[in-house]
Structure formats: C-alpha cells, structure tokens
Amino acid sequence: MSVRGLRVIEIINKIADDIEKNKMYLTELDAAIGDGDHGLNMSKGFLAVKEKLKDDDGNNIGDILKKTGMALVSNVGGASGPLYGTAFMKAAMVVNGKKEIEIEDFKQVLEAALEGIKIRGKAKLNEKTIIDALEPAVEALKNALDNGSNAEEALKKAVNAAETGVEHTKDIIATKGRASYLGERSIGHQDPGAASCLLILKTIYNEISC
C-alpha cells in the first residue's frame, strides 16, 4: 500500500472537513476544562491548511506536511497551534522529497509528530494532553507492524489505542495547560486535544481502509 502526494492532500482535506463537523463538540469539551475555543481554533486552522494546499502539485509529501504545519501554527493560536504545527513540521522532515509513502514511512511520521509535541509542550504521558492519545497509537502501530499486520490492521489498532487513551484522560488530573488550574476538578472530563488527535487518526484510518 503506497499513498501518493495528491492522495495525502485529499486525506488532509478530509481531516479538515471532520474537524469542521466536530468543532462544536471539541469546543464543548474545552469549555468544561479550558477556555472553550479548541474546536473553533482548529477549524480556523484547517481551513487555512485547505487554502494553502489547494494549488499544491503533490510532488513532495514533506512539503505538503510542512505547509500544513505552518498554516496551523499561523492560524490556530493558543497552545494547539504550536503543538499541532510542530507535529506536522517534524513529520515533514522524515518524508521530505518523497512522492509517495508506505506504512513504514507513516510510522516514522507519527513518531516524529509525537516527538515534536513532547518537546514543544514539555509534556509526557499521563498529563491529560494530546500525548495520551498519540503515544499509545504510535506504540500500537509499531507493535502491529512488527507482528506482521498489514497497513489497515495496524492503523485500526492505532485508532483503538488512541480511543482507549482518550477515555483514560477522564481519569487523569491535568498537570499541563489551562486545565491544570482546576486540579482535581479536571477529573471526569476528557482532554479536548487528545480528542482532536483521535479524530485525525480516525479520519486517516477511514480514508486508508476504504
């Protein structure tokens, strides 16, 4: 299974549509423990991504991801902009110059994205952040591929792991970001960043599996 540049752009556009559809849901999650703008900011950012990619010829996937990251950094604002922006820009570096990518490349893309978010956010697992969805997904994808799963099966496992991760954020006391001021009052609410990360992974899986 290889995915060409123009198809990567289609998938990113689909992510933008799914974020748009879920913007009120993400915003409501954020209103409970943050400042209630996550969905609005993400949709604003991905609209800018769509605009920026509309004339891309798809010849360099690294370039596509870099443009995506830069548009997110410049348009999302808050903490999500630098975090998702850095994730896409770090991911861009591992596939720079490629016209098409395989699942092995995608694994490296996700690893680089995770690394970027950890460094930018100075955060780790179990702090009620994006990482609680992304890190389990990366681990599940790696394990599945090591054990001989094909791309679709491996992605399915990554999405399932992210789903469990998002659910788990309900039990975590936030120690990063605005939710941390709530302390124990943050328990019972899922992290909106983890939720948007799951949404992105789900869209990628849905696009690859059909």
Add this chain to the structure above:
Amino acid sequence: MKKLINNPENVVEEMLDGLTLAYPEYLRKLDGFHVLVRKSSPISGKVALVSGGGSGHEPAHGGYVGKGMLDGAVAGDVFTSPTPDPIYEAVKAVDGGAGVLLIVKNYTGDVMNFEMAKDMAEMEGINIDYVIVNDDVAVENSTFTAGRRGIAGTVFVHKIAGAKAELGANLMEVKETAQKVIENVRSMGMALTSCIVPAAGKPNFTLEENEMEIGMGIHGEPGTHKENIQTANEVAEQLVNKILEDMCLNKGVEVAVMINGLASTPLMELYIVNKRVNEILTEKGIKIYRTFVGEFMTSLEMAGCSVSILKLDDELKDLLDESADTPAFKV
C-alpha cells in the same frame, strides 16, 4: 450580551486602530498584523522590549508602548495568545541591532507561541531572549500545574526593564533586571463578576449576586475559592496576606504597590482597597515607596481587583523612578 462593539470578529483590529489614532505621536500599527510599535522604531543601539498576549486586558499591552517601557506589543484574539508570525514581525520591526527581549506571561499557549517566534528570529540572526512572568500566587507553583500565571505584576517588568534598556544596558543586563523584578513581584486577584468574550457571547463562568472568587485569573481561570462577598477591608487583608505568605518582607523593606482594577470596579473602590493595603503593610513595618492605583491589566468587563507587591532594592527604586512616557503609564 450587551457590548459597545460592531462585530465580534473585528474587535481587536478596530481597538488597535482606535488606540493608534488616539496616540499617533507614540504608536504605529504594523500593516497586516495586530502589532503596535513605538513610532520611532527601530531605535538604533537600544535593546528592544516586546510583550503581548491575548486581547481583553487593555491597556495591556499596547498602552505600554513608548519611551521607557515597551517597543512593541502583539495582540492576540480576545484571551488567546497571538501566533508566532505577528510576534516575529514585531521583533523584526523593533530590533535596532542591540537585541530584543520578549516579556511573556506564563500561560501554556503564550509561552509556546513566543518560543516559536524566538526560534524564527534566531534563525534570522537576531539576538533575542525572553523572560516569563509568573506573579500570581493564587496558583501553586508546582509540577502539578502549568505554573503560576502572569498577571498585573507584568506591568512592573515592562516599567523597570524598559527603563534599564532606555539607559543603554545590553540584552543580558536587561534580561537580568527583568528577571529580578519577576523574582520580587507577587500578585493576587479577586473577582466580583464574570466577563463575556465577544465571540462566545456568553459568560464562561458565573458568580452569584452574593459571591466572589478569591484568586481568580484574568481570563476567569479558577482561583483558590469562592465565598460570600465581604468588605473591601476583609478582601484587602485576604489578598495581602496570601501574597505575604509567599514572599519574605522584613521590617524596613521597601515595596511598590499596585492596586489594579479589572475594568468594572470604580476607582473609588480601588482607593478604598488601597487604604487598607497601605495600613496592613505599614503595621508590619514595610515601607511603601510608590503606589499605583488604576486599571493596568484588565479582564474585559470583569469587576474585581488585584494587588501586586514588588520588593525593591536601590537599583529597582532608581529604575522605577526613571521617566516613562506611554499612552497608559507615565512616571
């Protein structure tokens, strides 16, 4: 929502235009960006100071652009950090070759966006550094939170580091002075009412008619506790005592005091709070060197106030007394 605006989407743009039109001798706005810089920027050979953050805290930060304080101020959407691009544009516009110091309030989004702007400026060979202000004692400064928030004490950082830069200090010296202010300033706020972000159209928290929140952040973040409203004297005591628990102020030490209104609290009430703050400090043998009462770091239409106390030494006293001439702060 009852607000004197045209369109929630344009509040920041229109506010910055109006501010620039009111103070054309101090400010100019960068084309295409929500950035205000000193009219004479860049000033050759002077370390430039840039601050910023979400809008809704006026006069912070645009009102502090001028001689002896900031060279540039970057305005994000209401209560949302600006993105790295306008911060980077501000840095480029004010850099006079001696370097740029970013003054950042400690919020996760602000810190990340300013750090990214710093990275961008470094790649362009600009000498740049930053400090993070975290004066709000309502938050435990521990590994369990994003750390203490930056609130009204930030204005002291602008004032004193601004004076240091104006006197010709280099970037490292200006940073050290800014850091010294940060280490010696503590603040604590309280709110009587909520506020409405224009784009949201409704308050994101509520306080009942008889309630107040002690330790409330300037974006309505939770404080230490909610309780029934008390007298100005009792509130002043709570705020000052919480600050004093956190800083070592021996008899005879000199301080600067700032009583900051969050926007809907009249000066009359701020002066009443100041009277009691002054009494408490005086009773403890703490000398008040200078007092500032007014609206310095507001929170849209929130009612309430914050108290900031800055412990002074000779250097900080001298720098506090240096002249400052900006739209919102003059010494």
